[in-house]
Amino acid sequence: MNGRLTRIKALGLPIHTRFTKPFGDCTMGVVEPCQARQIEIVEVGPRDGLQNESVILSTGQKIDFITRAIDAGIKRLEVASFVNPKLVPQMADAEAVIAALPQHKDVHYIGLVLNKRGALRALETAVHELGIVCTASDGFGQRNQGQNAGELLTMATDVMHLCQQEGRVAQVTIATAFGCPFDGEVDPDSVVAMACTLAEHQPKEIALADTIGCAAPGQVAALVSRVAQAIAPIPVRVHFHNTRNTGLANVWAAIQSGAVSIDASFGGLGGCPFAPRATGNVPTEDVVYMLERSGYSTGLDLDRIITAVNWLGDVMGRGLPGMVSKVGAFPCNNAEQSS
Numbered sequence: 001m002n003g004r005l006t007r008i009k010a011l012g013l014p015i016h017t018r019f020t021k022p023f024g025d026c027t028m029g030v031v032e033p034c035q036a037r038q039i040e041i042v043e044v045g046p047r048d049g050l051q052n053e054s055v056i057l058s059t060g061q062k063i064d065f066i067t068r069a070i071d072a073g074i075k076r077l078e079v080a081s082f083v084n085p086k087l088v089p090q091m092a093d094a095e096a097v098i099a100a101l102p103q104h105k106d107v108h109y110i111g112l113v114l115n116k117r118g119a120l121r122a123l124e125t126a127v128h129e130l131g132i133v134c135t136a137s138d139g140f141g142q143r144n145q146g147q148n149a150g151e152l153l154t155m156a157t158d159v160m161h162l163c164q165q166e167g168r169v170a171q172v173t174i175a176t177a178f179g180c181p182f183d184g185e186v187d188p189d190s191v192v193a194m195a196c197t198l199a200e201h202q203p204k205e206i207a208l209a210d211t212i213g214c215a216a217p218g219q220v221a222a223l224v225s226r227v228a229q230a231i232a233p234i235p236v237r238v239h240f241h242n243t244r245n246t247g248l249a250n251v252w253a254a255i256q257s258g259a260v261s262i263d264a265s266f267g268g269l270g271g272c273p274f275a276p277r278a279t280g281n282v283p284t285e286d287v288v289y290m291l292e293r294s295g296y297s298t299g300l301d302l303d304r305i306i307t308a309v310n311w312l313g314d315v316m317g318r319g320l321p322g323m324v325s326k327v328g329a330f331p332c333n334n335a336e337q338s339s
């Protein structure tokens, strides 16, 4: 066994993690990313971000937000959820948003569905992809979707079949994969088993969601590597909220462990109306800065994202929690950097 592989094993990382030497050899246990490895950023601000904000954007403002994200290079966006408008009035215009979306052949739009009724609504629109939510814990499942984990697994497989019959792309997110606000710890074995069952029905991808922002990087590395190996070649996406300030560290742990797509929202907008005290998603600009400066490629224009985040803060009437938008990228041209 060569020295590099020995170090990978010593770090407890999955063997499929790719290592190269863009900046020199791997020393002191530091994991180096593969040079220019592509990481996809899925912008979820127009759905997850907006659904927990008291300011309700007009359909036109949502389209403006989405257009700015596309101008910054985003190719895949969650743009609406097909939920009860009485419970989530921020998403009441889902059909109108999808009808007004700018059309680009390389941009894909996702509509979130929590049940078959939502899926039938989504299939009536031209949305490219249905994002089905399947919850790992009974407590959150009952409150968010009125069903326990087992019933939601059946729902998710039924909706995947429906999408396949209709020729529509389906992917599944496992909510509360790292912890539940009502049940507490979630058994990782049950998450892996749920992912394996879902994978048998060939979703485009499976996402692991830290719905309430309780995950920590060691837990993320362990669960993402297990799921990635269990469902390969189906890709793993991850979804983190920054409730306890571990969001960026969790993103890093996830991509080192096999995740290839990251959900993020401009400015760190976001939350969940059914998850008490959940805060925003990881901020898109902070994730892009971290990844690009570490040798990964996201294909995104950080300056354009920052401009859009500043616009979004004005629209929402409050400062957004993302950090990079406050100070800008580094190195920058008109540089004054605080010490």
Ligand code: ZN
Pocket: 048, 211, 239, 241, 271, 272, 281
């Ligand atoms: Zn979320």
